[in-house]
Structure formats: C-alpha cells, structure tokens
Amino acid sequence: MRSIDYFDKRVQFHPDRPILISDEAHYSYGEMHRLTHRLAGAMLADGLRHQEPVAIMSPNHGAILTTLLGLWRAGAVWIPVNTRNALDANIAYLNYVRAGWLFYHSSLAAEARQVQAQVPSIRKLICLDTDDGEHPSLDAFMLPADAPDAPDLGDPVGNGEELTAIIATGGTTGPAKGVRIMNRSWGALMETIGNLMPAENPVCLATAPLTHAAGPVAMAAVAMGATISVLPGFDAEAVMRAIERDRVTHMFLPPTALYTMLSHPRVRDYDYSSLRYFLLAGSPVSPDKLRQAVEIFGECMCQSYGQTECHMIATWLPPHEVAAAARGEHPERLASCGKASYSVRIELMDDDGNILPTGEVGEIVARGGIVGGGYFEMPEATAEATAHGWHHTGDVGRRDADGYYYIVDRKKDMVVTGGFNVYSAEVEGAIMELEAVAEAAIIGLPHDHWGEQVHAVVVARAPVEEAAIIAHVKARLGSVKAPKTVAFVDEIPRTAAGKMDKKALRQPYWGDQARMVN
Template sequence: MRSIDYFDKQAGLTPDRTVLIAGDTRYNYAEMSALSHRLAGAMRADGLEHQAPVAILSPNHGAVVTTLLGLWRAGAVWIPVNARNALDANIDYLAYVRAQWLFYHSSHAEEAREIQRRVPSIRRLICLDAAENGNPSLDQFMLPPGAPSAPDLGDPTGNLDEVTAIIATGGTTGRAKGVRVMNRSWGTMLETIGALMPADHPVFLATAPLTHAAGPFTMAGIAMGATVVVLPTFDAGEVMRAIQQHRATHMFLPPTAMYTMLAHPEVRAFDYSSLRYFLLAGSAVSPDKLRQAVDVFGPSLCQSYGQTECHLVATWLPPETVAAAARGDHPERLASCGRATYSVRVEIMDDDGELLPPGEVGEIVARGGIVGGGYFELPEATAETWAHGWHHTGDVGRRDDDGYFYIVDRKKDMIVTGGFNVFSAEVEAAIMELPEVAEAAVIGVPDEKWGEAVAALVALLPGATLSADAIKAHCKARLGSVKAPKAVHFRDSIPRTPVGKPDKKAMRAEFWAGAGRNVN
C-alpha cells in the first residue's frame, strides 16, 4: 500500500488518538487527516504533477510530518534533504533528481533561496513555519478548512510500482545516488516493523533526523497507530526526560547517540520502564556498551541492519535476545545484527557469486520485498549492485549456525597490512571495550614496511585518561599483534558524515594526502 493508505487506516480506527506532539503542537488522527487533505488539495490546485519530486529541507519539526502526509496524499514523491549536508551537495542532489517543489523551514531560508537560484527545476517554495521572502507559510498555502477532500489516487494493489521517495545514499565515496523507494518496498518495511515491534498504544519518540532512518521509523509508528513525539534535535538530557514524560515505547537512535546518553551524569535519574523497543541501527554497536545500556535502560535494546537500498530491517535482533546475551546467555550475540526478517532472504556471497555456508566470511547480500527499486536514472550502478541476482550491500560479514549475522566490515574498510587482512570493525570493537573510550575509528595508514599500518583514532569520555600504550596492549591481548593498532591518535571527537556515520574518507585524507591513492 501507499504510506497514506496506512495512515488512513489508522485514522479510521482511532480518529481521536493523538498522532503528533511537537512542542505546543498537538493533533489527533482526524485533525491530521483534514490537514493532509487541505495540503494535498492545494498542491494539486497549484499544478502538482503526479509523482513529482517534492523536497523538504528542515530540522525536526512537526510540520515535516504534516507535509509528508500531504504530499503523499497528492501523489508526490518525497525528496528528503539532509540539513547537515554542505549546500553545494544538496543543490547537486536536487538538480539530479529534478525536484520541483521545496518545503523549507525558516532557519534554512538562505539555503532555500540559493537552491531556487541554482536548481532550474524548482518552481514552488513554501516555508513550513512562517511566510518568508514572498513565499507562503504552510498554513497560508493550504486550502481553507471545510474545503473538499483531495481525490483518492489509490488503486486496488496499493500503487505498488509507484515511487514513495528518492533518498540519497551517503555520498562519502563520490556523488550521492538516489535510491528509488517503491510503495511495495516501503510498505513491506512498514509491515515488517509493525510485526517485529508490536505494542498497545505505542508512543514513538523522534529525535534523530527525520531526513534519515528516523523518518521511515516514524512512519512505521503512524502505520501502527502511534503517537509520535518530535524533538527538534538530539540532546541526551532532553531525550531522557521525554522518555519519562511521554512514556515512550519506541525510539530509534544511532549507536553513538546511545553512547552519549550512557555518559550523561544523570542517565540513571529517569524512569525508562515504558520503553519496549530502543532500536539501534545505522552502524555497528559496541557489545560492551550494549551490555551497559541493557543495565541502564532495561530489556528494550534491540538492533536491526539494513541500508537505504534495503530498507532498515533486513535483519533483526530482538530485545529478549539482547537481554539474554547481556546476562551471559550466548554473549557473542551482543556483536550480532540479528537474523533475517520474514520479508527478505539474507546470505553471504564470495567474489564469484557463490553463496557461502555458515562460518565463512563474505559479502552480505539480500533478496526480497524490502529491497528498493535501484538507483534513480543510474542503470549501470543498479546492475552492478544487483549482480548475480542479489542486492549487494558492500558489507562483509558471516552467519553462524543459528542464523545470526555478524558484520565484519565494509569492503572498502579492509586494511591489508603485511599481506594480512584486518577488518577495522573488529579492532574498533576491541577498543570500545575500554570503559574510558567514547568513540573509536580504525583506518589503514601508509607504512613503508607493512604497506598499510593499523591506526586508531580515539575520543575519550570527558575527564577520562588512557594512554596509547594501554590501548595497544589491550588490542594485542584481545586480537594479536597483527591486528593491534601500531599508532593511536587521540581526538576530541570522531569525524562524521552528515548522516552521522564515521567519515573514514575524511580520516584517511589526513594520512594519505599526496599519496595519489588510499592503498599501499
């Protein structure tokens, strides 16, 4: 089905239930339904083409949710714009997907004007929160209350082959590619999340950027009839207070945000008993930090693995498995991203396209309903990613005899030192076992003897002290001398991409400048 169909289903069942809380803004499902009809009607009256790309540039804000539902009701395609990206990168991406409309928050007014100037396909700008520079506010643009409902554009199959969104990949290794998220793959993702994380009267806390994984996760909540509480940004103290205040049941955060919460001096001062699912996704999780989080936040910690191309929940590690592992029952599963979900088949493949048995290391590949529709107008890139009849993730991993997957590394993050392959994620996990460490990233740096040497960039917790020799000794004891870092560089923080992932490209640039390539 379409995203708006899932919303309409819940609006019909529970019209009086609160759907959105954002600051002083509060709407129930019936009120939000009326708003989405008023916005969709206004967009169509203004000449919106069916499946037109419509961009949203905003920090987390309640109007983002309203706009999403309205544009989907109007038959448009969502183009999320990462407000943390460089302006030139966003302009390049919007020109590539030929965005026609731009909804923006007033805090990004200057960027909106530059986008309008440099993206020739943009024909309409609407400011979400206030009239600005001759552009109407969202409230001004909508049809007036009592206007006729927008037409129903659905078909008997739920418009399976239409596009829900075109979402940018990270773009850390080149120009961002747009992933075609189809109604069929989006719907499969929503239904999978609903089946994996059921709850009566769910309350979803949205604090990570809605332009990234928090957006799909939030829409899965609405498909479940949830109340969505939107926080403007991630602040560890505010998030902890909001969990207690709103009795949140579901929350998504990247692991680094969870680490920040664990390090907060008041982390044990709040009541987290309402939490059923504290979902960690987006990057690997330190098993030691995960064990600590279960102790603090209760048996709600869970993990999923997926990608923009293979939406969010290819694998699933449920709270009960995490809690059992934290108690010592199969503790190795704290390092797992879980088992394949019902909607997808996940396997391990070698470089020749052969599927590998349990225990063997190879590329993680997937096939099934949550795999999107390839890259927008990039058939060669799509064909390469879909080689051998599978979606190739670019992640290296293994599967155990019980079906649990373990991510070993990104293919491009493998370090070849003295002829030995070292997976950076394995070394990072060892460093993160040290209680003084807040963040760690491991890269290969040029070395005359070994070709590449293992180097660690480490950020310590506030007030903590730890020597480079202590880190090296710990890793040598845990992993052996080949995998132990030859150098440790302390940093205030680890460089991150605009979507919050460790920016290995930027880290390598510091050490490989002038080398002409990033391998030796």
C-alpha cells in the first residue's frame, strides 16, 4: 500500500490520538488528516503532475511530517535532500531527478534560491515555517480549512508499482544514484517494522535526520498509530530528557550517537523504562558498547542491517537476543546483525553467482519484498546490482549454523562514518582536482566514536598541505565526506590486476581483525 493508506487506517480508528509533538506544533491524527487534504488539494490545484518529484530540504522540523503525508496524498514522489551534503552535490542530484517542487526551511533560504537558480525543473518553492518573499509558507499555501477533500488516487492493489521516493545513495564512481523506492517495497518495510516492533501506545522519537533512516522509521511508526516526537537535531541530553518526558517506546540512532549518549555524564540520571526498541542501524556496533547500552537502557537494544536499495530491515537482531548476548548467552551475537527478516531472503554469493553454504564468506545478496526498484534512469547500474537474480549489497559476510549474519568487509569501495556512506571514488576525484596531487586513495580507519573515519592516502607531485586537501574536499563535498587525516606516500600499492590495493592500505590500521568494518 501507499504511505497515505497506512496513515488513513490509523485516522479511522484513532482520530484523537496525537501524531506529532514538536516545538512548532501538536496535532492529532484527525487534525493531521485535514491538513494533508488541504496541502494535497493545493498542490493539485497548482498543477502538480502525478508522480512528480517533490524535494524537502530542511533540518528536523514538525512540518516535514505534514509535508510528507500531503505530497503522498497528492500522488507526488518524495525527494529527501541531505542538508549535510555540499550544496553543489544536492543541486546535481535535484537536476538528475528533475525535481519540480521544493519545500524548504527558512534557515536554508539562501540555499533554496541557489537551487531555484540552478535547477531549471524547479517551478514551485514553499517555505515550511514562514512566508519568504515571493515564496509562501506551508500554512499560507494550503487550501482553506473548509476546502473539500483531495481526490482519492489509490487503486485496488495499493499502487504497488508507483514510486514513494527516489532516495540518493552514493555510487562507487561518479555522482549519487537515485534508488527507486516503490510503494510495494516501502509497504513491505512498513509492515516488517510493525511486525517486529509492536508496542502499546507507541511513541517514536525522531532526532536523527528525517532525510536519512529516521524518516522511514517515523513513517513505519505512523503506520502503527504512533505519536512522533520530533527534535531539531541530536543532542545527547535532549534525547535522554525526551525519552523520559514523552515516554518514548521506539527510537532510531546510528551507533555514533549511542556512543555519545553512553559517554554523557548524566546518562544514568533519566528514566528509560518506557523504551521497547532502541534501534541501531547504519553501521556495525561495537560489541562492548552494545553490552554497556543494555546495562543502561535495558532490554530494548536491537540492531538491523539493510541499505537504501534493500530497505533497512534485511536482517534483525531483537532486544531479547541482544540482552541475552550481553548476559553471556552466545556473546558472539553482539557482533551479529541478526537473522533475515520476514520480508526478504538473504544468502551469500561468490563472484560467479553461486550461493555459498553456511560458514563460508561471500557477498550478501537479497531477494524479497523490501528490495526496491533499482536506480532511477540507470539501467546498467540496475542490471549490475541485480545480477544472477539477486540484489547485490556489496557487503561481505558469513552466516553461522543458527542463521545469524556477521558483516566482515565491504566489496564496495566505501567508508561508513557516523552512519553515512562515503564512497571513495567521489572523494578521490575531488582530491585529484588539486594540481599538486598525482594520485589519491580513500580508506576507512577504525574510530571509537564514528565507527570509521575517512582517511586519504596521497601521492603528491608538488608540495601540498594536509589542511589544504581537507579544506578543498570539505568545500566540494561537505564535511562528512572530507578526509579527517591525510598520509603522504611515494606510491600506492596495487593488485596483480593493476588496481589500488585497498586491503593492503587498510591492513596496518585494522591488523588481523575478523572484520574490516567498524
């Protein structure tokens, strides 16, 4: 089904239940229902085309929820804009998907005007929180409160092959690719999360960016009838305070945010007894930190593995199994990402397309309902990712005799830092723009807080400072993708095939660890 169908089911049975708690507004399901009709009606009256891409560029804000539900009711396709990216990269992505509308927060008004100037397909801009010159606020743009309902655009099978979103994921070469998120695969994700994480009177805390994994988690919580408590950004004590205040049952954070909470001096001062599911995803978790988290937050810690192309919950390690492992029952499972979830089959494959038996190491491949629809207008990349009749994750892992999966390396040339994917070729290309650089290789180094940090290995043809390289990449690609350290070498090791030997580059830092991800 469509996201709006899951929402409408909850409106029917719980119209008075709160759906949104934020600094900006508090709404019930019934009030939000009316707002989404007013927004959808206004968009359609303004010429919105069916399945037109609509971008949202904003820090966390309560109006994002209203806008998402409204655009989906109108039959549009969500384009999340990661505000942590460099603006040039976001402009390139919006041109690639040919976004027609942009909803933005006033704090990004200058960036919105640059988007307007450089993305010819953008024809309508709406400011989420206030009138901004010629661009109306969200409230001002909506139809009046007594306007008729927007038309019902659903079909008998839930519009399964239509798009919910086109979400950016970096490529190993070139700019970001857009993953086609289908109503059918998005619906499978909603139902998978609902089946795995049930709770009475759920309250979901959204503090990680709604443009990242927190967005799908929040919408799955709406499908369960949850109240969404939105924080403007991650602040460890604000999160701990909100858990106690709002009686939060569900929350998602990347491991780096968990580590910040664990090190906070007041982490033991708050009441976490309401928590049922504290989901960690985006990168592997330190087993020692996970054990400590169980001690502090209780039997609520859980993990999942997935990716944009294979939506988020491909594998699942539930709270009771994490807690048991923390007590010493199969402690090795603290390093596992769990078993295959309901909506997908997971296997390991060799380079020739052969499924491998238990115990052998191979690429993690997936098949099932939560696999999306390939890459937007990139048939060759889609064909490569779906070779041999399976979705290829690019991650390397093994499976034990009980069906638990363990990620040990990455086939794709990628660094995961703070839960964000940084693709090496993109950063290498930015460094190579500098005339003083002859060659560059990007690898991930183990880091206690970020999981991995971006590290550049550079062969220089002329004097160049580490700080200059870092500053150049930060300006081109944003701070997340910029290297944190640079090493200068006379030459970069190569494999027999003449390719950069990234394994050899990583080995001095990772040593003989069982997995070369963190």
